[in-house]
Amino acid sequence: MRKYAVIYRSVFMENLQYAANIAMGFAGYFVFIYIFIRLWDYIYQTPEELIAGYTKEQMIWYVMMTEMIWFASNSSSVARNVTADIRGGNIAYLMNKPYHYTLYILTKYTGEWSIRLPMYAGLAVVIGMLMVGPVPRFHIIRLPVMILCIILGITINAVFKLCISLFSFWIEDATPFQWLYDKLILVVGTIFPIEIFPEFLQPFFKLTPIYTVCYGPAKLIVDFDTGKCVEILSAQILYLAAGCGLMFLVYRKGVKKLYVNGG
DSSP: OHHHHHHHHHHHHHHHTTHHHHHTTHHHHHHHHHHHHHHHHHHOSSTTOOBTTBOHHHHHHHHHHHHHHHHHHOTHHHHHHHHHHHHHTTHHHHTTSSSOHHHHHHHHHHHHHHHHHHHHHHHHHHHHHHHTOSOTTOOGGGHHHHHHHHHHHHHHHHHHHHHHHHGGGTSSOOHHHHHHHHHHHHHBTTTBOGGGSOTTTHHHHTTSTHIIIIIHHHHHHHSOOHHHHHHHHHHHHHHHHHHHHHHHHHHHHHHHHHHHTTO
């Protein structure tokens, strides 16, 4: 574990020097959130109206939290790094290092979002308090559980992005599959909560990573419920275990293929 701690610390310190560059992305986040604030202001006829069980304030905060996770996590960097390593041949060098390649990528990625997440979270809170008001029925004592849920969601997303990228061992470019996965996560569970979709689709969505990546953390922030919290955390643990198992399996088979082909 010490070697991964060293990797994390070096990446964290490196990205800390470029915090100003990260802040440049705040404009895009603000524009996106402003558009959705205006959209939900128009859709809700009265502040007390409920849509899919959400008040206007809850719905706006939900989108703000999911987009905060989306912008802060920047999970596309995982796909770019893995794809570039495999297609460029750098994987042959990295896989002989005294660490597991997939854990190395995840550790690097964690060092990156450890800087981005607090910055975007602070921005989201400021925008939300100024333009919407406080989150209804929010209690600071629940914050540690919410943070844990966000971290697990970001990690699960990175693991599945890494799994898709590892298919570059067999296909020339996994980008189309990354695009499909990103759009599914973005539209279902990020821009709109699961409850807003038809009821016959909701059980299906709960069996996918959508439920654990953005929807779960945002749901606990805007409408905390102990039963829902246990359900979401349990789903996250199961998905993380399954995702890691798939990741190690695909990587092992990919490396075997590389050896067989004289990589």
